[in-house]
Amino acid sequence: MNDETGFPESIREEARKLQYQGGVAMEARIRAGVAAGIVQPNVFDLLARWFVPVAAAAAAVLLASTLTLYSAADQAVDPGSEAGMMVMAEEVFGVE
Amino acid sequence: MGRGRSAPFRCVEYRESVVDPLEQRAVAAVRAGDASAYDYLVSKYLRRTLSIVWGIVRNGQDAEDLAQEAFMKAYERMDRFREGEPFGPWIYRIATNLALDLVRHRARVLHQPPSDDLPAARLQEADLPARSNEIAQRIDAALESLPTQQGLVARLHLVEELEHSEIATITGLSEGTVRSHLSLARKKLRESLRDLWPEEKSDE
Numbered sequence: 001m002n003d004e005t006g007f008p009e010s011i012r013e014e015a016r017k018l019q020y021q022g023g024v025a026m027e028a029r030i031r032a033g034v035a036a037g038i039v040q041p042n043v044f045d046l047l048a049r050w051f052v053p054v055a056a057a058a059a060a061v062l063l064a065s066t067l068t069l070y071s072a073a074d075q076a077v078d079p080g081s082e083a084g085m086m087v088m089a090e091e092v093f094g095v096e
Numbered sequence: 097m098g099r100g101r102s103a104p105f106r107c108v109e110y111r112e113s114v115v116d117p118l119e120q121r122a123v124a125a126v127r128a129g130d131a132s133a134y135d136y137l138v139s140k141y142l143r144r145t146l147s148i149v150w151g152i153v154r155n156g157q158d159a160e161d162l163a164q165e166a167f168m169k170a171y172e173r174m175d176r177f178r179e180g181e182p183f184g185p186w187i188y189r190i191a192t193n194l195a196l197d198l199v200r201h202r203a204r205v206l207h208q209p210p211s212d213d214l215p216a217a218r219l220q221e222a223d224l225p226a227r228s229n230e231i232a233q234r235i236d237a238a239l240e241s242l243p244t245q246q247g248l249v250a251r252l253h254l255v256e257e258l259e260h261s262e263i264a265t266i267t268g269l270s271e272g273t274v275r276s277h278l279s280l281a282r283k284k285l286r287e288s289l290r291d292l293w294p295e296e297k298s299d300e
Contacts, residue, residue, distance in 0.1 A: 006282050007254060008294050015239075015254035017232040020150035026160050027142055033164045034138050038131050038171045 115182055116140075123183060126174055137183055138167050144184070144256060145191045148266075151251045152195035162198065166191035185265035188258075192248070192266050231292060238288040242281055249274055250281035 022030075118136065125133035145166060150159040170177070170187050177186055239251050245267070252263045260278075264271045286293045 006279070007285075010294055011235065011285070011289065011292065012254055012257075014229075014231045014292075015235050016257065017229065018151075018236050018239075018251075018255045019144075020147040020156075020159065021143065022146045022150075022156065022160060026146070026156070030142060030146075030160060030164045030167070031135065031138055034167045034171070035131075035135065037164070037168045038134060 115180060119183055120180070123174070123177065123179060126171070127179075131171075134167075134171055137170075137187070141184055141187050142167075145187055148188055148252065148256055149191050149195045151255060152192065152248065153198055158198060159195075162194050163191060166194055169194070185262045188262075188266045189268070196248075234289060234292065235285075238285050241288065242284060245269075246277045246281045246284075249277040250285070253278055 119140065122133045122136040126137070142163065146159055146163045149162045149166070150156065153159055153162065166187060170190050173190075177183070235254075239247050239254070241247075242250060249263055249267060249269070252258045252266060253260075258266070260271050260274050263269075263274045267274070269277070
Protein backbone atom coordinates (compact mmCIF):
# COMPACT_ATOMS: atom_id res chain seq x y z
CA MET A 1 0.00 0.00 0.00
CA ASN A 2 1.35 3.42 -0.99
CA ASP A 3 1.07 6.65 0.96
CA GLU A 4 -0.26 9.82 -0.66
CA THR A 5 3.12 10.57 -2.20
CA GLY A 6 3.38 7.06 -3.63
CA PHE A 7 5.99 5.53 -1.35
CA PRO A 8 5.21 1.87 -0.71
CA GLU A 9 4.67 0.78 2.88
CA SER A 10 7.47 -1.80 2.62
CA ILE A 11 10.00 0.98 1.82
CA ARG A 12 8.65 3.25 4.54
CA GLU A 13 8.85 0.44 7.06
CA GLU A 14 12.52 -0.19 6.27
CA ALA A 15 13.29 3.54 6.18
CA ARG A 16 11.93 3.95 9.73
CA LYS A 17 14.76 1.71 10.92
CA LEU A 18 17.13 4.50 9.93
CA GLN A 19 15.91 6.70 12.76
CA TYR A 20 18.98 7.50 14.78
CA GLN A 21 18.89 6.72 18.48
CA GLY A 22 21.76 8.16 20.42
CA GLY A 23 21.03 6.08 23.49
CA VAL A 24 20.24 6.90 27.09
CA ALA A 25 23.74 8.15 27.92
CA MET A 26 23.83 10.58 24.99
CA GLU A 27 20.36 11.87 25.81
CA ALA A 28 21.34 12.37 29.45
CA ARG A 29 24.45 14.30 28.39
CA ILE A 30 22.44 16.57 26.12
CA ARG A 31 19.79 17.22 28.77
CA ALA A 32 22.47 18.00 31.35
CA GLY A 33 24.32 20.22 28.88
CA VAL A 34 21.17 22.15 28.03
CA ALA A 35 20.23 22.52 31.70
CA ALA A 36 23.71 23.80 32.53
CA GLY A 37 23.66 26.17 29.56
CA ILE A 38 20.38 27.81 30.47
CA VAL A 39 21.10 28.38 34.17
CA GLN A 40 19.58 31.70 35.08
CA PRO A 41 22.11 34.26 36.31
CA ASN A 42 22.17 35.17 40.01
CA VAL A 43 22.33 38.72 41.38
CA PHE A 44 26.14 38.83 41.33
CA ASP A 45 26.24 37.69 37.68
CA LEU A 46 23.75 40.41 36.76
CA LEU A 47 25.73 43.05 38.68
CA ALA A 48 28.97 41.91 37.09
CA ARG A 49 27.41 42.05 33.63
CA TRP A 50 26.18 45.58 34.36
CA PHE A 51 29.40 46.74 36.03
CA VAL A 52 31.95 45.60 33.43
CA PRO A 53 30.78 47.80 30.52
CA VAL A 54 30.18 50.75 32.86
CA ALA A 55 33.68 50.42 34.32
CA ALA A 56 35.18 50.10 30.82
CA ALA A 57 33.35 53.22 29.64
CA ALA A 58 34.42 55.17 32.74
CA ALA A 59 38.05 54.12 32.24
CA ALA A 60 37.93 55.20 28.59
CA VAL A 61 36.50 58.62 29.53
CA LEU A 62 39.13 59.06 32.27
CA LEU A 63 41.96 58.18 29.90
CA ALA A 64 40.66 60.52 27.20
CA SER A 65 40.32 63.43 29.66
CA THR A 66 43.79 62.86 31.10
CA LEU A 67 45.34 62.85 27.65
CA THR A 68 43.41 65.97 26.64
CA LEU A 69 44.43 67.86 29.79
CA TYR A 70 48.05 66.78 29.45
CA SER A 71 48.16 67.79 25.82
CA ALA A 72 46.50 71.17 26.54
CA ALA A 73 48.89 71.90 29.40
CA ASP A 74 51.82 70.95 27.25
CA GLN A 75 50.82 73.33 24.47
CA ALA A 76 49.71 76.21 26.74
CA VAL A 77 53.13 77.92 27.18
CA ASP A 78 56.15 76.65 25.39
CA PRO A 79 59.17 78.68 26.79
CA GLY A 80 61.12 78.08 23.55
CA SER A 81 58.44 79.60 21.31
CA GLU A 82 58.11 83.26 20.43
CA ALA A 83 54.93 83.57 22.43
CA GLY A 84 56.68 81.96 25.39
CA MET A 85 59.57 84.42 25.18
CA MET A 86 57.12 87.33 25.09
CA VAL A 87 55.36 86.07 28.20
CA MET A 88 58.68 85.61 30.01
CA ALA A 89 59.87 89.10 28.99
CA GLU A 90 56.62 90.58 30.16
CA GLU A 91 56.86 88.85 33.52
CA VAL A 92 60.60 89.44 34.20
CA PHE A 93 61.27 92.80 32.63
CA GLY A 94 57.84 94.34 32.55
CA VAL A 95 58.10 94.66 28.75
CA GLU A 96 54.78 95.14 27.11
CA MET B 97 17.14 27.53 37.99
CA GLY B 98 15.88 25.11 40.57
CA ARG B 99 17.19 21.93 39.00
CA GLY B 100 16.71 20.06 42.23
CA ARG B 101 12.95 20.58 42.03
CA SER B 102 10.91 17.83 40.47
CA ALA B 103 9.57 19.06 37.15
CA PRO B 104 5.78 19.37 37.19
CA PHE B 105 5.56 18.03 33.64
CA ARG B 106 5.57 14.43 32.47
CA CYS B 107 5.99 13.25 28.89
CA VAL B 108 2.82 12.08 27.20
CA GLU B 109 2.66 10.81 23.61
CA TYR B 110 1.00 13.35 21.35
CA ARG B 111 1.03 13.64 17.59
CA GLU B 112 3.42 16.53 17.14
CA SER B 113 1.17 18.56 14.87
CA VAL B 114 -1.47 18.52 17.62
CA VAL B 115 -0.75 21.01 20.33
CA ASP B 116 -0.17 19.24 23.63
CA PRO B 117 -1.64 21.15 26.61
CA LEU B 118 1.30 20.17 28.82
CA GLU B 119 3.64 21.52 26.17
CA GLN B 120 1.73 24.81 26.15
CA ARG B 121 2.05 24.97 29.93
CA ALA B 122 5.77 24.29 29.70
CA VAL B 123 6.25 26.96 27.02
CA ALA B 124 4.30 29.49 29.11
CA ALA B 125 6.32 28.59 32.22
CA VAL B 126 9.64 28.95 30.39
CA ARG B 127 8.58 32.32 29.02
CA ALA B 128 7.61 33.36 32.53
CA GLY B 129 11.15 32.58 33.69
CA ASP B 130 10.87 28.99 34.97
CA ALA B 131 13.86 27.40 33.24
CA SER B 132 13.17 24.01 34.85
CA ALA B 133 10.02 23.68 32.73
CA TYR B 134 12.23 23.58 29.63
CA ASP B 135 13.28 20.03 30.45
CA TYR B 136 9.82 18.81 29.43
CA LEU B 137 10.32 20.22 25.94
CA VAL B 138 13.86 18.84 25.71
CA SER B 139 12.71 15.38 26.81
CA LYS B 140 9.82 15.34 24.39
CA TYR B 141 11.71 16.41 21.28
CA LEU B 142 15.26 15.28 21.92
CA ARG B 143 15.15 11.90 20.16
CA ARG B 144 13.69 13.14 16.94
CA THR B 145 15.89 16.24 16.94
CA LEU B 146 18.94 13.99 17.28
CA SER B 147 17.73 11.74 14.50
CA ILE B 148 16.99 14.61 12.11
CA VAL B 149 20.37 16.21 12.78
CA TRP B 150 22.18 12.90 12.42
CA GLY B 151 20.48 12.39 9.04
CA ILE B 152 22.18 15.57 7.85
CA VAL B 153 25.61 15.45 9.50
CA ARG B 154 25.93 11.62 9.62
CA ASN B 155 28.04 11.65 12.74
CA GLY B 156 26.96 10.87 16.30
CA GLN B 157 29.27 13.35 18.04
CA ASP B 158 28.30 16.23 15.78
CA ALA B 159 24.63 15.29 16.13
CA GLU B 160 24.93 15.40 19.93
CA ASP B 161 26.65 18.81 19.90
CA LEU B 162 24.19 20.26 17.41
CA ALA B 163 21.12 18.95 19.24
CA GLN B 164 22.36 20.57 22.45
CA GLU B 165 23.14 23.82 20.65
CA ALA B 166 19.70 23.80 19.01
CA PHE B 167 17.89 23.46 22.33
CA MET B 168 19.96 26.22 23.88
CA LYS B 169 19.36 28.49 20.91
CA ALA B 170 15.63 27.76 21.06
CA TYR B 171 15.62 28.67 24.75
CA GLU B 172 17.33 31.99 24.04
CA ARG B 173 14.82 32.76 21.31
CA MET B 174 11.76 31.62 23.25
CA ASP B 175 10.26 35.11 23.03
CA ARG B 176 10.10 34.68 19.24
CA PHE B 177 8.21 31.38 19.46
CA ARG B 178 4.55 31.79 18.61
CA GLU B 179 2.56 30.46 21.52
CA GLY B 180 -0.14 27.96 20.62
CA GLU B 181 1.94 26.35 17.87
CA PRO B 182 3.65 22.98 18.32
CA PHE B 183 7.22 23.30 19.54
CA GLY B 184 8.44 20.33 17.48
CA PRO B 185 8.71 21.81 13.98
CA TRP B 186 10.27 24.94 15.44
CA ILE B 187 13.08 23.14 17.26
CA TYR B 188 13.56 20.83 14.26
CA ARG B 189 13.96 23.86 12.03
CA ILE B 190 16.58 25.41 14.30
CA ALA B 191 18.43 22.08 14.50
CA THR B 192 18.19 21.50 10.73
CA ASN B 193 19.60 24.96 9.99
CA LEU B 194 22.50 24.40 12.36
CA ALA B 195 23.22 21.00 10.79
CA LEU B 196 23.07 22.40 7.24
CA ASP B 197 25.43 25.20 8.29
CA LEU B 198 27.90 22.60 9.58
CA VAL B 199 27.70 20.61 6.33
CA ARG B 200 28.29 23.81 4.32
CA HIS B 201 31.21 24.68 6.58
CA ARG B 202 32.71 21.22 6.05
CA ALA B 203 32.33 21.66 2.31
CA ARG B 204 34.15 25.01 2.46
CA VAL B 205 36.95 23.60 4.60
CA LEU B 206 37.36 20.70 2.18
CA HIS B 207 37.31 23.22 -0.70
CA GLN B 208 34.27 21.57 -2.18
CA PRO B 209 31.66 24.13 -3.16
CA PRO B 210 28.25 23.09 -1.77
CA SER B 211 26.06 21.95 -4.59
CA ASP B 212 22.47 20.87 -4.71
CA ASP B 213 23.25 18.56 -7.61
CA LEU B 214 26.26 16.79 -6.16
CA PRO B 215 25.59 15.49 -2.67
CA ALA B 216 28.69 14.83 -0.61
CA ALA B 217 29.60 11.17 -0.30
CA ARG B 218 29.43 10.78 3.44
CA LEU B 219 28.42 7.14 3.70
CA GLN B 220 31.81 5.80 4.72
CA GLU B 221 32.00 7.92 7.83
CA ALA B 222 28.38 7.42 8.86
CA ASP B 223 27.70 5.46 12.03
CA LEU B 224 24.41 3.96 10.91
CA PRO B 225 21.67 3.23 13.44
CA ALA B 226 22.04 -0.20 15.03
CA ARG B 227 18.58 -1.35 13.94
CA SER B 228 19.31 -0.85 10.27
CA ASN B 229 19.72 -3.94 8.14
CA GLU B 230 21.00 -4.38 4.63
CA ILE B 231 17.78 -3.14 3.04
CA ALA B 232 17.62 -0.10 5.31
CA GLN B 233 21.23 0.65 4.47
CA ARG B 234 20.45 0.50 0.77
CA ILE B 235 17.60 2.95 1.32
CA ASP B 236 19.99 5.14 3.28
CA ALA B 237 22.50 5.08 0.43
CA ALA B 238 19.75 5.89 -2.08
CA LEU B 239 18.60 8.83 0.06
CA GLU B 240 22.19 10.06 0.29
CA SER B 241 22.53 9.96 -3.48
CA LEU B 242 19.68 12.45 -3.90
CA PRO B 243 20.34 16.19 -4.29
CA THR B 244 20.61 17.87 -0.87
CA GLN B 245 17.16 19.47 -0.67
CA GLN B 246 15.36 16.45 -2.13
CA GLY B 247 17.26 14.09 0.14
CA LEU B 248 16.43 16.16 3.20
CA VAL B 249 12.72 16.30 2.36
CA ALA B 250 12.59 12.57 1.52
CA ARG B 251 14.43 11.65 4.72
CA LEU B 252 12.10 13.77 6.85
CA HIS B 253 9.12 12.09 5.20
CA LEU B 254 10.31 8.49 5.06
CA VAL B 255 12.64 8.13 8.04
CA GLU B 256 11.17 10.66 10.47
CA GLU B 257 7.57 10.17 9.28
CA LEU B 258 6.80 13.86 9.37
CA GLU B 259 3.79 15.40 7.69
CA HIS B 260 4.11 17.70 4.70
CA SER B 261 3.17 20.75 6.74
CA GLU B 262 5.83 19.89 9.34
CA ILE B 263 8.46 19.37 6.63
CA ALA B 264 7.48 22.71 5.11
CA THR B 265 7.98 24.45 8.46
CA ILE B 266 11.31 22.75 9.06
CA THR B 267 12.76 23.42 5.63
CA GLY B 268 11.15 26.80 5.01
CA LEU B 269 9.65 25.51 1.76
CA SER B 270 6.01 25.66 0.73
CA GLU B 271 3.93 22.49 1.02
CA GLY B 272 3.67 22.41 -2.77
CA THR B 273 7.46 22.44 -3.10
CA VAL B 274 7.72 19.70 -0.48
CA ARG B 275 5.30 17.54 -2.51
CA SER B 276 7.23 18.26 -5.67
CA HIS B 277 10.54 17.27 -4.03
CA LEU B 278 8.95 14.10 -2.71
CA SER B 279 7.59 13.20 -6.12
CA LEU B 280 11.01 13.64 -7.75
CA ALA B 281 12.70 11.76 -4.91
CA ARG B 282 10.25 8.87 -5.27
CA LYS B 283 11.04 8.50 -8.98
CA LYS B 284 14.78 8.43 -8.31
CA LEU B 285 14.46 6.07 -5.35
CA ARG B 286 12.26 3.71 -7.34
CA GLU B 287 14.98 3.62 -9.96
CA SER B 288 17.83 2.93 -7.55
CA LEU B 289 15.82 0.51 -5.41
CA ARG B 290 14.10 -1.20 -8.33
CA ASP B 291 14.51 -4.71 -6.92
CA LEU B 292 13.01 -3.67 -3.55
CA TRP B 293 10.18 -1.61 -5.00
CA PRO B 294 6.93 -3.57 -5.15
CA GLU B 295 5.06 -3.80 -8.46
CA GLU B 296 2.63 -0.97 -8.97
CA LYS B 297 -0.52 -1.19 -11.05
CA SER B 298 -0.47 2.43 -12.15
CA ASP B 299 2.37 4.67 -11.16
CA GLU B 300 1.95 7.90 -13.08
